[in-house]
Amino acid sequence: MSTVSGDEAVPDPPALPGRRWLLPSAVIHEFDPAAARPGGRPRRTARDWIVDFSCFLLAVLIGLIGADSVGDNPHVTHSAATLDQLLGAAACAAVWLRRRWPLGLAVATVPLGLLSDTAGGACMIALFTLAVHRPFRHVAWLGGVNIALVPLSLRLRPDADLPYVVTVVLAVVLMTATIGWGLLVRAKRQLMFSLRDRARRAETEAALRAEQAQRLAREAIAREMHDVLAHRLTLLSVHAGALEFRPDAPQAEVARAAGVIRESAHEALQDLREIIGVLRAGDHDDTGRPQPTLAALDTLVAESREAGMKVTLDTRVTDPAAVPASVGRTAYRIAQEGLTNARKHAPGTEVTVTVTGGPGEGLVMTVRNPAPDGEVPHVPGSGQGLIGLTERATLAGGRLEHGVDADGAFRVRAWLPCG
Template structure:
């Protein structure tokens, strides 16, 4: 795993506490020399502070992208600038998190050498000369900085490996879940095929009896029709249940062939009228000017609205209004009284209006459905029509 793969992205607090730590280290190292530099070598005071600020900016911005160069530059700055010691520590820690000995060993030697050189160059005249203990202390300090950086790097890599392992486990689990779902859906589909085949065959048998037998009494005809109705309703219920299980999403925005358009609205309305629906139509839209995709969406909206009214209020009068113009958009409004024979209506699925809402949303429009006055169902759709 490369270091860039497990280096975390720092937030504002991560940057803040690093800056604070750098300033504290620089302040502790510079404190004994501030008075001497300000009194005897004020230019040195300004240079020390300037180099420290430059080192801080360089270390904060480029220590990850150019770790060796930044660590080398900040270490060399510490020879003449005590305030650069904090950024140099940060740069060395950051470099050590990479745990590459070919980078760490040269930087460790450079750090020890620059610390010794800094003591000889920047110490005040009244400071005690270096001893062997000071030399040993510099080595210990450099070793501690490097050890801390390597510890941080190893911990980051460990956490990154745990995260990668967790993501891999989640992906494998998701794959197993999808496989199990597919298998279960296939099993349900096979079961529903058998169940629906049985019910539809029963419907076909009773319908055939009504078609070919003319010796049935009115009571037998009614009983057979009731059986057909019940079997059909049960088949619809079971079919919608399996669709609810097998459906992955609200549907595809692209219609399946054949692709009807708004020009087929008259045929759609007449087809529904032939089934016994009473439909009052108010249309005020230039069909020829309507874009093809928008016209197809209008057709699907009206088709679903009439299908919904036919299923849930077959004996009610439906009022359909389709008006619109370029720049204004298309307004579709369908009203129908609620069915008084609720027990005879097919079971509700909810998929029709959900699919319609998805199609309208994909077209950039909006859909609403509500009950007004307690006895009238109203479906409204607005679709954009660019001028």
């Protein structure tokens, strides 16, 4: 099953592995929308709880170190140390809110970091969370404010063991490293989302390419079906219609028509096998029967004459052997369709098939028949033959024209590149 976004079909996200608890909630929310709560906020995974608890323990551990340092600092009074520890405890408890309000927590820890050494660990975790979950502009502003306040904070509560400059440098380096680590984690997550989106787009494009290939294959089947079978089935229709309207015809004529019907049905089955074989295996089918080329025009004309048509073939190709097989096959199909149409719509008329040209100048194929005398019996057809021929000639790099001449004759003329 796949979802649709706009005009583009997007496949469903890939199935998550069994150890999904190792993934952060943001990643699971991207891969599995069902993991989100009704409000849209992703649920915490087991990994999230482990990470949050580790961050809380780290904040508490750093807070205890800071509280001990503040208690032993002769520059800090007892009441100031007590306030420092209380603010640090509140900051450590607020670490549990870092996923829901990362920006608010980072803003709240700015004054806490200025007033409390015990809140130092919570302030670092708040900056790290901000760098992971929010855009860089927020990180730049709040990170810059925190770094700018470091000298003032250490001026208010100088370290009892290290020089002032050293403590400022260490604090700035530690804060910068924390922000950089958070930005690295965010960049890795964005890369993961980008790769996932690229994979989904690749799947979509592959599905569209497969669908297009399937559609082209269907069109090729339909085109070959029409071009090949219409010729045979028209013979069946014409001779079966003759038997229907002339039940009192001489025995020899009835036997001849029945023979043409049998032979046409046999040839239609052979052509059908040939089409399927070509679509599966290329230019030759499984039986080794070649596709018709320009050299097969004589056989096509002979079959039409045996069916009772009057056909004149005029072939003036300078070098028939140099005509590519694909061009010859297209010319054969044009002649076949022209003879089929003449048999259906102008029975009894003389059809002229002319082939001229050669390599370097192109191949010119003309099928012409005069207007029929009297009323012509209706023979059903799809009406798509000439459209298919035009498309076939265009795909071969040529062009096809058809219409009625000034004398009423119908003419099909095609030019095909050759050589």
